[in-house]
Amino acid sequence: MNAIELLKEDHRETLELLERLETLEDEMDAEDDGIEVLPTELFNQLKAALTLHTQLEERIFYPALRAFAETREMIPEALAEHQAVDELLEEMAQLSPHEEEFQNKLEELREQVEHHIEEEEDEMFPKAEELCGQQRLDELGQQLQQMKQQRSQAATTRRP
Numbered sequence: 001m002n003a004i005e006l007l008k009e010d011h012r013e014t015l016e017l018l019e020r021l022e023t024l025e026d027e028m029d030a031e032d033d034g035i036e037v038l039p040t041e042l043f044n045q046l047k048a049a050l051t052l053h054t055q056l057e058e059r060i061f062y063p064a065l066r067a068f069a070e071t072r073e074m075i076p077e078a079l080a081e082h083q084a085v086d087e088l089l090e091e092m093a094q095l096s097p098h099e100e101e102f103q104n105k106l107e108e109l110r111e112q113v114e115h116h117i118e119e120e121e122d123e124m125f126p127k128a129e130e131l132c133g134q135q136r137l138d139e140l141g142q143q144l145q146q147m148k149q150q151r152s153q154a155a156t157t158r159r160p
C-alpha cells in the first residue's frame with residue numbers, strides 16, 4: 001500500500017468512527033442510561049485513531065512534502081488544522097458524552113475533520129502523487145505502516 005492509499009484508508013476509518021459515535025449519540029437520546037461506557041469507549045478509539053493519524057502525517061508524510069515548493073506551502077495550514085483537532089479532542093475528553101457541550105463539540109469536530117480530509121485528498125495528495133513518484137510513495141507507505149505497527153504493539157503491551 002503506498003502512503004496515499006494508507007492515509008486515505010485511515011481517513012475512511014476515522015469518518016466511520018465519527019459516524020458511529022454520532023449514531024450512538026442519537027440512540028442514547030432515545031434510551032435510558034446504562035450504556036455510558038459505549039460512547040466513551042468509542043470516543044477514546046476515535047481520539048487514538050486521529051492522534052496516531054496526525055502523528056504519522058507529521059513525522060513521515062509532511063516532511064517528505066517539504067522537498068517540493070508546491071506541497072511545502074500547504075503544510076503550515078495543515079498543521080494548524082491538526083492542532084485545532086487536537087485541542088477539540090482534549091476538550092471533549094474532559095466531558096461526558098451525555099453532555100450537550102460534548103455533542104456540540106462532536107459536530108464541530110466532524111466539520112473540521114471533513115474539511116481537513118477534503119483539502120488533503122483534493123489538493124495535497126494529488127500534488128504529492130504528481131511530485132513524489134510511485135517509488136517514493138511506496139517507501140513512505142512502508143514507513144507509515146511500520147510506525148503504525150510499532151504504535152499498536154506498544155499500546156497492546158502497555159495494557160495490564
Ligand SMILES: [Fe+2]
Nearest residue numbers: 054057078120
Ligand atoms: Fe492531516
Ligand SMILES: [Fe+2]
Nearest residue numbers: 007057117120
Ligand atoms: Fe490525513
